[in-house]
Amino acid sequence: MLKLVICLSFLAVVSSYDFKDPYYNEILLADLLDSDDSLTAFDRFKRSTNEITDDKCKRQHKHKCCNDANGDNLDMIKELKKQCFTEIKSKERTERGMMDPIDMFSCEKVKRAKEDMICALECVGRKKNVVDAKGNLLDPAVLIPFVKENFASDPWQEPLIAGTVDDCLREVAEKNEKAEETRCNPSSAHFGYCMWRQFTLACPKGMQEASKKCDKVREKLANNEPVSMYHKHDFDDN
Template sequence: MGISVANMVLLSVIYVATLVTLTASYDFSDPVFNEYLQTELKELGDLVAEDKIGTIRVQRNADHSQNQDVADDYFKCKHRNLKSCCGKLNIMKNYGEKGKPYGKECYEKVMNDFKSIQNSSAPSDDDDGMMDMFSCEKIKLVKMKHICVHECIGKKTKIINEDGSLSPDGIRQYAKENMFTEDWSKELGGKAVEKCLSQNYNHMVKMEDMEGKCNPTSVQFQYCLWREIETNCPESKMDTKPKCIRLRERLRKLNSSGM
């Protein structure tokens, strides 16, 4: 029996919808999430610098106390974290690592690995410009740093396997113990984790002139999780500031368009 044109069109639509549902990746095109990632990386850099200042403090004598006080005042400032539009606490802050001990180690390792290929024309990690930090071709290096740092942290916390792929059991346990700990967030988090675990992600990316590869799956999964949380936040926990309303509207449009 032949298939009618209408049925063929319907099957095509179902096939495409299935691909959209099962395939997910992140290309650094979302300025809000980019800012989230950049803030996160900068915080790790500040923590590493703070450790170094602490080491210098022990080594310095009293003659340098005035300069040291200036450094102390800087690090007494609270690290800037983007607030979530869902709930009072930033659920995503603890993604991958609560407390940051591995984050500092991975940050130093990745930054040292990249020193040999640092592009002097690219903006530094400390650039505080208002531009979207991931929109320019010249800063592929910055994207790679994020990918490699997140992969490193994920492996150490057992949410990422040694090949860079997701560890479903590790992620479920980590999310339950460190992220979705409030009663209202448990159902939201559980559904978000399962949906994002069901996606297919792009795997290896390689920087020219750099030995080895880094797997972007951890960053891609994090983006999926962030979108699910912000989009499906319970109404009673929604931040009603204009920027949050705009964010939810934009994310819902992206979801409805299959992006």
């Protein structure tokens, strides 16, 4: 247990989105779970078990705390994330041969998995033409229509987009100054988390998902509190 705690403390210094928010981590993971290439043996077991369970008995996992009209757009981005993650893993297999499964007690392998996610998000930015050759985000003239088309198509979001993009670009620049060197550019990962946080907080009251999980997410985001992965049970709806 001590080794795991030391490992997780070490991983907190990994640059880009710091993976400290368990709810957002769940969103990132859920975007990849339909891709066999991204699943561990345990994930495949869980999915195969669910597939033989009556649909009425399945738990419906909701990963949105705002009932906006961006579902279809987010589904398309999710497919792009899976495609990018598959490309990253395929490249690793080519470079290193058959890889071992991720060992949650190995700091190095967990760090590699996080960096794979960072690389996949940079890949999404490249496929959407919103980053330059080095993976740095382009200017607001490019990002504003990208955000409107892919993440913020609801009417209430439109007047917030420009200011939110500016705020998130500043946040990305600040985090990149403090970031340690990583295999891929962390800018897209920073930007994605910032946009999700900002629009989650700005969601109109009547469109907010009413659940203990989402109430806790909004509370922590509003107070800019760090979210400990050791207290993920705080988000349970039980």
